Amino acid sequence: MRDGPNARWLLLGASGLVGTHLQGALRERNVVMTSNRSQVPGAVTLDLTDGAATARLIGETRPDIVVVAAANAFVEECEREPEATRAINVDAVRRVAEAAPDALLVVFSTEYVFDGKAGPYVEDDAVGPINEYGRQKVALEAIARERAAHLVCRVSGVYGWSAARLSFVHQLVDRLRAGRRMRVPSDQVITPTPGPDLARTIVELVDRGARGTFHAAGPEILARPDFARRAAETFRLDASLLDMVPTAALGLVAPRPLGVGLRTEKLRDFLGHGLPASVEGLAAMRNAEPRP
Template identity: 40%
Template sequence: MKAIVIGGSGQIGGWLLRHLADRGHDAVGTFATVAYPGLYPLKASDREAAVAWVRQERPQVVFYPAGFTWVDGCEHDPATARASNLDEPLNLARVTADLGGRFVYFSTDYVFRGTNGPDSEESPPDPPNVYGLAKLDAERAIARELGDRALIARTSWVYGPERQGKNFAYQVIRRLIAGEPVMVPSDQRSSPSYGPDVALAVIRLIEDGHSGLFHVAGPEVLSRPDFAKAIAEGFGLDPSPIASKPTAELGQGAPRPLQGGLLTPRLNAVLPGLMRPVSLSIDDFLRRLNLGEAWSDPRVAPGLG
């Protein structure tokens, strides 16, 4: 399979590239701002150049885990949110379909209000913020224009080893090692999803010819405090500096789903047991770190590892 990963420098993009290579596929990844060896410089915002490059590569599948994912930033800049999360991927989805290929779009649990979660693929979306609305509009536009050439993968609270070392697990581990307090929302619940598993699940869905909408998320629904404590304990760190406040007291710029999370009936039916719970995922996280397979080690000061 000839594949392109738009956003290969990100946490899901990095694992897509690694798993694709391990499974014998021909894959190339791109970066927009954070360069890594082997990645091709491409800005999806330069739409004509992006289309020309995809036409040149003639992929059988394009994976699109890129976008503007800073939720508060999206709230303050709706135009950029929609351009990055809707217009730019739709532009490349169209050229992919024109070439006879398939397009994989990564979406979010933030398409749901989060008042009565966890939600399944059949639950009615109701985004609480600009980011979720842009993602939902992109889901619908890509599905409408590409039909069975599109796969939409919603995920949530992605964590685990990654190149840039920015996800929630890295933040918790680094702050605890530095002796700093960790403040998390007390009233947010969702499905922690291990990045390597998310990437592998989506690749296997494509390999098996699936299309349409799939929730690709971890099997548990946890609160932010419980998730943070599980990370701390899994890494052998004292969880006592972890504290919490209601979301309303944290000054976040965009409304968040509170009672969120994703149910995964469609994924469970075709790939049962692939998504691992937090305890097993953290074991794998540590194993990869100790084997030097995890790019960035949160136990090491940035620039020293």
């Protein structure tokens, strides 16, 4: 396997929130990117549920590193449509793994692999998902771990700009700027993760030969209302438009693990640094806002 600057990367799902930031982090690298329904300049169109097309692309590109940022990451949709979402979140990734048996396989997972009863969690804590999205991610992690050369990156609350999918902070900014109210779960915690830094961290982990499971998340575990207020403050918006509502009152189909949160000591020990805290990450997002 070629590594370092010579390695050939295949980025599946370059159009998503995480994928958008990975595009930036891989700008100087030898990379083939794919999108599905969105248009991304320079990206190949690929529906990962098409096994033949997936195998063909992998055969043509012969990647050293395959990053699977493509997924159906909508927790409610996973609960409502378990088979259709499993087809992309699990089955398609299994085919990718089979088509690229010698590549380093990088996949993204979530704190929803845990039940939230005893968080925050370290990488080796026992999983116990309470919704379909979490169960699919447990299955995805198992596929990655079938090979030695894998990286499972558990992330949470990614924020940043992206055209295709609006992060929580992006939605908050749009709504509050328009003077609209926004409901925020009062009893959920997140580990806010700045997208650009997450992307650079993934590349750094690969470059430095990391293998296994990492909580690739920011350094703080915050109550969602605190993070939402901090975002409003950073963008100088009216936080009184935020309505803090218990999860049970939101009418969601998928149960949410409330006391989750990702501890990131392993990442910091490995890299010698962590990701920026939310005050810094949100300020960087504000400064990077695309001009209309």
